[in-house]
Amino acid sequence: MRGRPLLYTSYESDQALLNTTTKKVMLGLFLLILVSIPFQLIPGLRFLGQDDWLRLLVTAAIFAIGALGLNILTGLAGQVSLGHAFFMGVGAYTAVWLGGPVDGPFIGLGLPIWIWLPAAGIVAALIGVAVGPTAVRVRGLYLAIVTLGLVFIGDYVFRNWNSLTGGAQVGRDFPPLQFRIWKEEDPLIDFTTPGSWFGVEVSGTAKTFFLLLLFTVVFTILAKNLQRTRVGRAFMSIRDRDIAAEIMGVNEFAYKLLAFGISSFYAGIAGALLASFVSRVIPERWDLFLSVQFIAIILIGGAGTVTGAILGSLFVVLLPRVVQDFTLWLQSVAIDGEGLLSAIANVFVATSPDDFGLVNTFAGVGPGLSVAQLNLVLYGLLIIGFLIFEPLGLYGIWLRIRNYWKGWPFTY
Amino acid sequence: MIHGLVVLAQETAGGNDFAQMLVDGISFGAIYALLAMGFVIIFKATSVINFAHGALTGLGAFLVAAFCTVLDFPGRYLTFLPEWAQWTVNALTALIAASLIGVLLERVFLRPMVGEALFAVAIVTLGIDIVVRTITNDWIGTQPRPLGAPWGLNVFDLGWVRIAYSEVVQIIVTIALLTAVALFFRTRTGVAMRATAFDQETARAQGVNVGRVFSQAWAIGAFLAGVAGLFYSVFPRRATGVDQATAFIAFRAFPAVIIGGLDSIPGAVVGGFAVGIAESAANSYLTFEFLGNGFPGIVGYLLMMLVLVIRPYGLMGTPEIRRV
Numbered sequence: 001m002r003g004r005p006l007l008y009t010s011y012e013s014d015q016a017l018l019n020t021t022t023k024k025v026m027l028g029l030f031l032l033i034l035v036s037i038p039f040q041l042i043p044g045l046r047f048l049g050q051d052d053w054l055r056l057l058v059t060a061a062i063f064a065i066g067a068l069g070l071n072i073l074t075g076l077a078g079q080v081s082l083g084h085a086f087f088m089g090v091g092a093y094t095a096v097w098l099g100g101p102v103d104g105p106f107i108g109l110g111l112p113i114w115i116w117l118p119a120a121g122i123v124a125a126l127i128g129v130a131v132g133p134t135a136v137r138v139r140g141l142y143l144a145i146v147t148l149g150l151v152f153i154g155d156y157v158f159r160n161w162n163s164l165t166g167g168a169q170v171g172r173d174f175p176p177l178q179f180r181i182w183k184e185e186d187p188l189i190d191f192t193t194p195g196s197w198f199g200v201e202v203s204g205t206a207k208t209f210f211l212l213l214l215f216t217v218v219f220t221i222l223a224k225n226l227q228r229t230r231v232g233r234a235f236m237s238i239r240d241r242d243i244a245a246e247i248m249g250v251n252e253f254a255y256k257l258l259a260f261g262i263s264s265f266y267a268g269i270a271g272a273l274l275a276s277f278v279s280r281v282i283p284e285r286w287d288l289f290l291s292v293q294f295i296a297i298i299l300i301g302g303a304g305t306v307t308g309a310i311l312g313s314l315f316v317v318l319l320p321r322v323v324q325d326f327t328l329w330l331q332s333v334a335i336d337g338e339g340l341l342s343a344i345a346n347v348f349v350a351t352s353p354d355d356f357g358l359v360n361t362f363a364g365v366g367p368g369l370s371v372a373q374l375n376l377v378l379y380g381l382l383i384i385g386f387l388i389f390e391p392l393g394l395y396g397i398w399l400r401i402r403n404y405w406k407g408w409p410f411t412y
Numbered sequence: 413m414i415h416g417l418v419v420l421a422q423e424t425a426g427g428n429d430f431a432q433m434l435v436d437g438i439s440f441g442a443i444y445a446l447l448a449m450g451f452v453i454i455f456k457a458t459s460v461i462n463f464a465h466g467a468l469t470g471l472g473a474f475l476v477a478a479f480c481t482v483l484d485f486p487g488r489y490l491t492f493l494p495e496w497a498q499w500t501v502n503a504l505t506a507l508i509a510a511s512l513i514g515v516l517l518e519r520v521f522l523r524p525m526v527g528e529a530l531f532a533v534a535i536v537t538l539g540i541d542i543v544v545r546t547i548t549n550d551w552i553g554t555q556p557r558p559l560g561a562p563w564g565l566n567v568f569d570l571g572w573v574r575i576a577y578s579e580v581v582q583i584i585v586t587i588a589l590l591t592a593v594a595l596f597f598r599t600r601t602g603v604a605m606r607a608t609a610f611d612q613e614t615a616r617a618q619g620v621n622v623g624r625v626f627s628q629a630w631a632i633g634a635f636l637a638g639v640a641g642l643f644y645s646v647f648p649r650r651a652t653g654v655d656q657a658t659a660f661i662a663f664r665a666f667p668a669v670i671i672g673g674l675d676s677i678p679g680a681v682v683g684g685f686a687v688g689i690a691e692s693a694a695n696s697y698l699t700f701e702f703l704g705n706g707f708p709g710i711v712g713y714l715l716m717m718l719v720l721v722i723r724p725y726g727l728m729g730t731p732e733i734r735r736v
Contacts, residue, residue, distance in 0.1 A: 078531075141674065142724065144534060153714070376542055377546050383535060
């Protein structure tokens with residue numbers, strides 16, 4: 001009986017989150033690598049420990065939390081939402097209301113993180129449930145536009161509520177990631193300044209990284225666990241066929257509201273963490289593009305899968321940096337290199353402000369896309385490409401690789 | 413509601429402002445109506461909810477600017493025509509180019525998605541929107557590009573109200589296009605499109621070339637979006653021309669579509685004018701300080717939420733029949 005793959009002798013092992021040894025080993029290795037990143041131990045991955053890359057990884061972790069939330073709503077319950085950015089904004093401004101400085105120019109109560117962070121999620125969830133009845137009454141594509149409306153209405157409110165948000169194009173500072181018991185001067189644990197933990201010197205970003213890693217792991221376990229509960233199965237039945245779900249006794253209205261609530265809770269937490277990490281955020285940050293980024297994460301990673309949400313976040317957050325580095329490298333090749341590679345590179349990048357190139361890294365208006373624009377175009381093309389060619393996203397690609405090697409050297 | 417506005421108008425400013433507000437609203441509403449109509453035609457014929465409509469609007473307006481002021485094509489070969497006729501020919505060429513791009517986008521990106529979940533297709537159009545909008549914005553650059561319309565900044569007074577020549581042209585063109593679309597649906601091609609909208613498979617079985625219908629719908633949709641973009645980038649709206657923010661106009665037209673009902677063309681027209689007039693009214697009368705900036709921009713969405721609470725399928729949309 002032993003050593004046979006996919007043979008389960010109890011319901012517990014069949015339903016386990018990590019139901020094979022390979023998964024346990026790989027997850028362990030993955031976490032080990034992640035923990036070692038700030039210490040720059042592993043050759044080839046040392047660059048990830050540099051401060052700028054580490055900041056990107058922190059951002060990816062925050063995006064992963066938000067994406068897990070959207071994944072519950074869109075991937076599990078099948079409700080398309082373009083309003084994720086709005087709920088993130090709600091979370092961020094709840095956090096700053098409770099955690100902002102009392103004597104500053106803006107609203108703030110100066111409460112510690114253990115109050116403002118959960119509150120950010122709860123308030124976002126409450127608002128999600130409050131707008132739910134309108135959203136739940138409409139179906140499918142109407143819902144997409146209703147949630148689109150939420151983003152625009154939210155954007156208007158955030159831009160005009162100066163005493164809370166700091167005003168359009170200005171913004172305000174958000175409470176830092178510091179753990180206080182109550183309102184005392186010195187934080188008990190400061191996740192933003194360098195210091196020594198258990199005798200090891202770690203930088204401020206590394207501390208933030210570890211904190212966010214912990215948060216992401218906790219939220220991932222929660223999201224993964226939800227899938228195998230009664231609630232998760234109800235969500236999936238609504239996604240697959242709402243009428244059939246209702247006939248089987250799933251209360252469609254209640255479960256859709258619940259999905260909205262849970263998803264908004266995740267969004268609120270992610271919004272509060274993002275604002276707190278970036279520290280100064282303008283109200284325009286919570287715009288439609290942020291929502292589209294989350295849709296992109298879900299689709300590129302693989303809709304309905306927890307692994308996909310995490311892979312997608314890493315991909316979407318790290319892509320701009322990779323594209324930028326690659327473009328600059330290509331430019332340097334085009335400028336001083338010779339031969340075929342340089343000639344090809346010359347077509348793609350401009351070597352001087354007036355040179356023709358598909359990409360032009362020089363400031364100003366010259367022909368060619370800037371790196372930021374190139375990134376946008378790539379986002380768009382990736383969304384389209386994944387939907388057309390690989391609807392299961394990165395997770396689907398991984399699945400195919402895995403299945404190929406499962407039977408290797410046989411084809412099935 | 414109109415009665416309430418009349419009373420409000422008399423109390424606050426007198427009849428003249430109210431009439432002016434109405435004219436502004438109608439002229440703005442015409443732009444929304446054109447956008448909403450193109451959107452609905454694409455949705456009905458191909459069941460694609462087109463988030464790229466804004467990108468098509470920006471692209472159309474940019475192409476008009478490029479063909480009319482930069483390239484002067486084909487007007488430069490038509491020197492025997494008067495100036496305004498040359499401009500019109502240029503603009504028409506640009507709009508046709510825009511609709512060809514619309515056809516191309518459908519053929520390349522959306523045809524492979526036929527039969528996939530509606531939601532997935534909608535997200536593909538979001539991707540198209542990002543790509544097209546970014547490239548268009550790169551072409552436009554940082555400065556607005558004027559369209560060089562022949563009617564310029566001229567206005568005339570008509571009784572209580574002041575009307576721009578462009579608004580007259582716009583209303584005429586809008587009415588002409590609305591009529592044309594209505595008549596189009598009576599032609600053989602139009603009937604094929606209606607059949608496709610009703611049931612793609614059955615239409616196919618009756619010998620309708622469904623693929624061609626898709627192309628036609630996108631051509632019409634992109635053309636109407638281009639016309640809307642054109643009128644949005646001239647005098648009473650944005651006299652400076654088309655810029656990087658032009659494409660966002662479509663996000664203000666989405667409520668019009670939903671208010672009318674996603675699959676109703678008359679609904680799109682009604683919704684368009686309703687949103688236009690509501691925004692104009694908000695602009696004129698809801699000027700309280702606590703509302704801050706940009707309130708007219710979300711009036712459409714608030715109206716939409718209100719309509720959806722009462723009628724989840726819009727005013728004229730087909731209720732979804734849920735068979736058990």
